Amino acid sequence: MGSCSRLIFAAFSLWLAVVATAEDPYLFFEWNVTYGTISPLGTPQQGILINGDFPGPEINCTSNNNIVVNIFNNLDEPFLLTWAGIQNRKNSWQDGTPGTMCPIPPGQNYTYKFQVKDQIGSYIYFPTTSLHRASGGMGMLKVHSRELIPVPFDKPTADVAILLGDWYNKDHKTLKRILDSGRSIGKPDGIQINGNSGRIGDPGEPLISMVPNKTYRLRVCNVGMRLSVNFRVQGHTMKLVEMEGSHTVQNTYDSMDIHVGQCMSVLVTANREPKDYYFVASTRFFKQTLTSVAAIRYSTGKGFASPDLPPPPPENNNAVPWSISQFRSFRWNLTASAARPNPQGSYHYGKINITRTIKLANSRQVIDRKLRYAINGVSHMDPETPLKLAEYYGMADRVFQYDLVKDEPPQDVKVVVAPSVKNGTFRNFVEIIFENQENTVQTWHLDGYSFFAVAIEEGKWGPEKRSNYNLEDAVSRHTVQVYPNSWAAVMLTLDNAGMWNLRSDMRERAYLGQQLYLSIVSPEHSLRDEYNLPPTQVLCGIVKGKPNLALYT
Ligand SMILES: *[C@@H]1O[C@H](CO)[C@@H](O)[C@H](O)[C@H]1NC(C)=O
Ligand SMILES: *[C@@H]1O[C@H](CO)[C@@H](O)[C@H](O)[C@H]1NC(C)=O
Ligand SMILES: *[C@@H]1O[C@H](CO)[C@@H](O)[C@H](O)[C@H]1NC(C)=O
Ligand SMILES: *[C@@H]1O[C@H](CO)[C@@H](O)[C@H](O)[C@H]1NC(C)=O
Ligand SMILES: *[C@@H]1O[C@H](CO)[C@@H](O)[C@H](O)[C@H]1NC(C)=O
Numbered sequence: 214m215g216s217c218s219r220l221i222f223a224a225f226s227l228w229l230a231v232v233a234t235a236e237d238p239y240l241f242f243e244w245n246v247t248y249g250t251i252s253p254l255g256t257p258q259q260g261i262l263i264n265g266d267f268p269g270p271e272i273n274c275t276s277n278n279n280i281v282v283n284i285f286n287n288l289d290e291p292f293l294l295t296w297a298g299i300q301n302r303k304n305s306w307q308d309g310t311p312g313t314m315c316p317i318p319p320g321q322n323y324t325y326k327f328q329v330k331d332q333i334g335s336y337i338y339f340p341t342t343s344l345h346r347a348s349g350g351m352g353m354l355k356v357h358s359r360e361l362i363p364v365p366f367d368k369p370t371a372d373v374a375i376l377l378g379d380w381y382n383k384d385h386k387t388l389k390r391i392l393d394s395g396r397s398i399g400k401p402d403g404i405q406i407n408g409n410s411g412r413i414g415d416p417g418e419p420l421i422s423m424v425p426n427k428t429y430r431l432r433v434c435n436v437g438m439r440l441s442v443n444f445r446v447q448g449h450t451m452k453l454v455e456m457e458g459s460h461t462v463q464n465t466y467d468s469m470d471i472h473v474g475q476c477m478s479v480l481v482t483a484n485r486e487p488k489d490y491y492f493v494a495s496t497r498f499f500k501q502t503l504t505s506v507a508a509i510r511y512s513t514g515k516g517f518a519s520p521d522l523p524p525p526p527p528e529n530n531n532a533v534p535w536s537i538s539q540f541r542s543f544r545w546n547l548t549a550s551a552a553r554p555n556p557q558g559s560y561h562y563g564k565i566n567i568t569r570t571i572k573l574a575n576s577r578q579v580i581d582r583k584l585r586y587a588i589n590g591v592s593h594m595d596p597e598t599p600l601k602l603a604e605y606y607g608m609a610d611r612v613f614q615y616d617l618v619k620d621e622p623p624q625d626v627k628v629v630v631a632p633s634v635k636n637g638t639f640r641n642f643v644e645i646i647f648e649n650q651e652n653t654v655q656t657w658h659l660d661g662y663s664f665f666a667v668a669i670e671e672g673k674w675g676p677e678k679r680s681n682y683n684l685e686d687a688v689s690r691h692t693v694q695v696y697p698n699s700w701a702a703v704m705l706t707l708d709n710a711g712m713w714n715l716r717s718d719m720r721e722r723a724y725l726g727q728q729l730y731l732s733i734v735s736p737e738h739s740l741r742d743e744y745n746l747p748p749t750q751v752l753c754g755i756v757k758g759k760p761n762l763a764l765y766t
């Protein structure tokens with residue numbers, strides 16, 4: 214560990230000792246997961262509902278709250294939810310991925326307990342089992358700043374969750390059968406916005422009703438299966454204020470590109486002639502543009518929205534340069550606070566020496582006439598025993614082999630299908646390069662962490678590209694996009710012990726193997742670094758029936 218990160222760590226420990234005195238508040242939820250009919254694109258289909266709703270209930274909480282969610286699985290299949298972007302520090306036990314937890318069997322319940330420690334911002338939860346996300350089961354998780362910590366903008370009149378993304382009219386079982394037979398699920402049928410898809414002249418229920426001259430926060434997340442989306446508000450500009458847990462420099466935009474798995478907050482002020490306007494979402498970087506609209510109404514308004522929709526950004530050769538240039542405009546506000554009183558910029562990530570470079574290349578292959586997706590030649594499959602449990606009980610060698618994925622993409626293209634776990638060294642400061650040699654946009658998400666997205670460029674990465682990195686004010690976030698034949702670089706300190714899923718956020722790709730787990734083990738085996746297996750944890754596979762061991766002290 215460099216002296217600088219040691220310093221940061223010392224400051225952080227001191228801060229913890231000062232702040233973590235009284236126990237943080239608890240919020241309790243009881244969720245019933247069922248099938249039910251939904252019509253996101255106007256055609257009724259079977260969806261996955263939580264307490265009868267799609268999108269599911271919102272978790273509205275404050276930094277450091279303890280969240281307890283008792284989930285009753287009333288589907289006919291095993292089920293898990295993940296809290297994407299919630300770091301679950303020391304607690305990959307509750308991360309809700311098949312590599313860390315046994316799924317909740319049909320007809321049973323399980324209680325998640327986790328803390329939104331030192332985080333603020335906009336996040337989503339969604340199912341990680343099967344292809345459930347194609348049918349719903351997702352919702353928003355908002356984390357507010359604590360009372361005395363300044364927020365770099367005035368409290369908005371309302372804070373509106375918008376979950377949007379591509380959608381298929383086929384349900385998850387049909388889509389899964391297609392993937393299991395070795396084919397692709399193909400192109401989506403449309404775009405849904407909070408479970409609806411409106412058209413010009415028939416936008417459906419208003420998304421918000423705005424009082425003139427008031428300002429509204431829209432928290433927008435792309436919960437789609439594969440496509441990037443551009444969103445915009447007719448007649449209005451949007452001021453970007455937050456992105457996946459960071460307060461950003463507050464630039465103003467006419468439209469925003471948002472890639473699968475990403476979330477951002479924009480402020481919209483009702484400062485135009487009082488009537489209806491359209492909120493527009495349309496697909497990007499895709500041969501056929503799918504568009505949906507929703508109404509934004511003025512409370513005093515009279516009159517329909519104009520049918521002239523604001524134009525999308527360029528879709529020709531300028532599409533990627535336009536989007537990269539927008540990415541570069543996203544900056545961390547160094548003087549603003551996030552979850553802690555100290556300014557975000559007091560974490561000088563650009564001064565820490567890189568201890569390891571991991572370069573990951575995505576690929577798409579047909580193996581034995583079946584479509585698979587891989588990372589550095591390894592296509593992941595979930596074993597029956599969660600990887601974390603096998604590792605904890607010292608039985609890893611019966612379930613998986615470490616480091617099938619090397620730090621460099623292999624020359625040899627023969628893909629291996631196997632559980633994929635990569636060993637990381639606790640507290641290393643690493644650079645991960647995502648290299649995309651395919652001609653479609655990719656998005657990558659890492660659980661348990663946020664990372665600094667320091668660069669995205671077209672072409673090939675080489676060490677000389679480091680001179681182009683933003684080492685001052687890159688946004689700390691949890692999902693990064695990579696354009697066709699391009700690369701993206703992120704940096705982070707591996708200081709959260711656990712087993713963490715690194716995945717393509719495109720569900721077809723993740724389901725067919727484009728994911729791995731990063732195992733970060735603290736050599737001290739200390740409770741300071743990682744919690745013990747929770748006493749209530751269900752055990753399955755080869756660890757079923759084992760005594761619950763408290764290994765860390
Ligand atoms: C980073 O590496 C350089 C060159 O090896 C060294 O001089 C410097 O002290 C290191 N910085 C830190 C913070 O460890
Ligand atoms: C959950 O929903 C199912 C189906 O609607 C219902 O039978 C069951 O009683 C509900 N369970 C709870 C705990 O609400
Ligand atoms: C969400 O939490 C914030 C902060 O505690 C509070 O101001 C707001 O009223 C809550 N919203 C809802 C819908 O409960
Ligand atoms: C299942 O729900 C019951 C009733 O709320 C609760 O007492 C029990 O602890 C839950 N079981 C698990 C494993 O979470
Ligand atoms: C950054 O945050 C500070 C502190 O809250 C605020 O005063 C400033 O306006 C913000 N700067 C930008 C460029 O958004």
Ligand SMILES: *[C@@H]1O[C@H](CO)[C@@H](O)[C@H](O)[C@H]1NC(C)=O
Pocket residue numbers: 425426
């Ligand atoms: C909104 O603000 C504008 C300019 O500040 C002002 O002219 C107008 O009267 C305000 N409208 C309402 C309804 O308050």
Ligand SMILES: *[C@@H]1O[C@H](CO)[C@@H](O)[C@H](O)[C@H]1NC(C)=O
Pocket residue numbers: 615636637638639
């Ligand atoms: C993982 O890496 C650490 C630190 O480099 C090393 O001590 C450990 O033996 C490795 N574990 C495995 C299973 O390879």
